[in-house]
Amino acid sequence: MARVCWPYFDPEYENLSTRINPPRVSVDNSSCSDCTLVKVDSVNKPGILLEVVQILTDLDLIITKAYISSDGGWFMDVFHVTDQQGKKLSDIKTIDYIEKALGPKGHITDVLKAWPGKRVGVHSVGDHTAIELIGRDRPGLLSEISAVLANLHFNVVAAEVWTHNRRIACVVYVNDNSTCQPVDDPNRLATMEEQLKNILRGCEDDEKVGRTSFSMGFTHVDRRLHQMLFADRDYEGDGLANEVDHYPPCFQPKITIERCEEKGYSVVSVRCKDRAKLMFDIVCTLTDMQYVVFHATISSDGPYASQEYFIRHMDGCTLDTEGEKERVIKCIDAAIRRRVSEDLRLELCAKDRVGLLSEVTRILRENGLSVTRAGVTTIGEQAMNVFYVRDSSGNPVDIKTIEALRKEIGHTTMFNVKKVPTSSKAPETKGWGKTSFFFGNLLERFLA
Numbered sequence: 001m002a003r004v005c006w007p008y009f010d011p012e013y014e015n016l017s018t019r020i021n022p023p024r025v026s027v028d029n030s031s032c033s034d035c036t037l038v039k040v041d042s043v044n045k046p047g048i049l050l051e052v053v054q055i056l057t058d059l060d061l062i063i064t065k066a067y068i069s070s071d072g073g074w075f076m077d078v079f080h081v082t083d084q085q086g087k088k089l090s091d092i093k094t095i096d097y098i099e100k101a102l103g104p105k106g107h108i109t110d111v112l113k114a115w116p117g118k119r120v121g122v123h124s125v126g127d128h129t130a131i132e133l134i135g136r137d138r139p140g141l142l143s144e145i146s147a148v149l150a151n152l153h154f155n156v157v158a159a160e161v162w163t164h165n166r167r168i169a170c171v172v173y174v175n176d177n178s179t180c181q182p183v184d185d186p187n188r189l190a191t192m193e194e195q196l197k198n199i200l201r202g203c204e205d206d207e208k209v210g211r212t213s214f215s216m217g218f219t220h221v222d223r224r225l226h227q228m229l230f231a232d233r234d235y236e237g238d239g240l241a242n243e244v245d246h247y248p249p250c251f252q253p254k255i256t257i258e259r260c261e262e263k264g265y266s267v268v269s270v271r272c273k274d275r276a277k278l279m280f281d282i283v284c285t286l287t288d289m290q291y292v293v294f295h296a297t298i299s300s301d302g303p304y305a306s307q308e309y310f311i312r313h314m315d316g317c318t319l320d321t322e323g324e325k326e327r328v329i330k331c332i333d334a335a336i337r338r339r340v341s342e343d344l345r346l347e348l349c350a351k352d353r354v355g356l357l358s359e360v361t362r363i364l365r366e367n368g369l370s371v372t373r374a375g376v377t378t379i380g381e382q383a384m385n386v387f388y389v390r391d392s393s394g395n396p397v398d399i400k401t402i403e404a405l406r407k408e409i410g411h412t413t414m415f416n417v418k419k420v421p422t423s424s425k426a427p428e429t430k431g432w433g434k435t436s437f438f439f440g441n442l443l444e445r446f447l448a
Contacts, residue, residue, distance in 0.1 A: 022104030027095050029088050035064055035080040036089040040102050044075040050287045054220060055101045057280040059094060060084055068296035128157055128173040129182045134228050135200030137168035139370040139392040143361035144199045150358040152192055153177045161374040162225050164338045165237040169228040171221060177354040223284050226335060230288060235334035253336050257325045265310040266319040272336055274305035282307060285335040290314045341373045341388040344397045345418035352383040363408055367401050368392050
């Protein structure tokens with residue numbers, strides 16, 4: 001096995017180097033006609049690529065191209081980015097934030113710590129208690145979880161839910177429905193944990209089937225969900241012959257790992273359907289698997305994305321065994337698929353009240369729908385919920401079910417369908433017909 005030493009980073013030397021050579025950030029709107037160039041030159045340190053990509057993706061920017069070079073003591077990156085409409089960055093506040101977050105005015109880590117919207121898993125976040133749940137997914141599970149929290153007088157103010165390979169990972173923010181303060185009573189928390197564990201366990205006796213946690217440190221929301229599912233080994237996917245595959249054959253992720261003999265790198269090549277936050281998901285997974293990205297090239301070609309990473313393990317080793325390569329390929333494939341959902345997207349907005357999430361998820365369950373992904377947040381007095389759903393057998397949702405949902409919850413809730421089965425005629429949308437938003441962006445606004 002080839003071995004190349006990864007340079008030791010002395011903390012005091014790193015701080016001295018940063019003071020002598022502060023990060024240089026350039027947001028360039030003149031060099032390219034169709035995108036904004038974000039250039040970052042900085043002293044290299046472990047994890048810096050993920051931090052930079054995280055800043056850009058949390059702003060809901062689309063990375064169309066990127067060139068990464070961080071071999072040795074210096075980190076030099078160029079990102080071609082656009083906004084959600086495919087246009088250059090024009091918002092002065094966004095540009096100023098990028099320069100501040102990545103530049104010499106404040107370390108990236110300090111900015112992230114001051115950005116509470118991206119913290120999860122701590123005992124309390126501001127006026128909220130964060131709960132992490134991981135377990136075996138089944139139809140109606142989110143409804144049961146919501147009902148337990150409502151019955152125990154916890155108000156759900158924000159949540160993110162991912163499912164993959166019949167596993168479910170949730171991060172839920174709650175507070176006390178009478179005081180609107182975080183819940184710190186150990187007896188109430190113990191009762192909640194026991195009841196949630198019973199639901200996650202279902203009919204199984206295995207303690208590993210479901211887990212609940214209240215304190216896991218400061219971590220980015222999406223990264224934490226990746227970490228939870230990775231630790232749960234969702235990438236193995238044993239016995240999932242009936243699992244719905246959201247990728248058509250032409251868009252199936254193609255991942256290969258070769259060896260670069262000249263420089264002593266393992267080269268990970270990924271080609272798949274392009275989408276938002278794809279680079280973040282891959283870099284996040286490589287980082288959490290203890291791999292270091294020395295060089296990378298990212299590009300989008302129509303509906304496809306091509307990404308190439310030159311990596312070594314933290315100990316300096318390359319991937320030389322077939323077992324190592326197979327595991328990395330499986331983990332990257334899982335990271336790509338976790339965020340993907342071609343299911344029906346429902347957007348709901350209503351005046352916030354205790355038990356609202358429980359009521360909505362109960363109605364979805366009673367109409368034979370299974371939630372595959374969800375984002376819940378509260379802005380002021382308004383609750384904004386996004387659900388990706390399919391019927392309990394994994395098939396597309398029937399148009400009659402959509403109309404039944406509209407009649408049942410449309411009286412008190414703004415109800416919008418963002419994707420209707422192709423065989424059905426789309427019903428007239430109301431309220432949010434032209435609106436689109438992302439879960440991470442909602443949580444950032446909610447907790448800011």
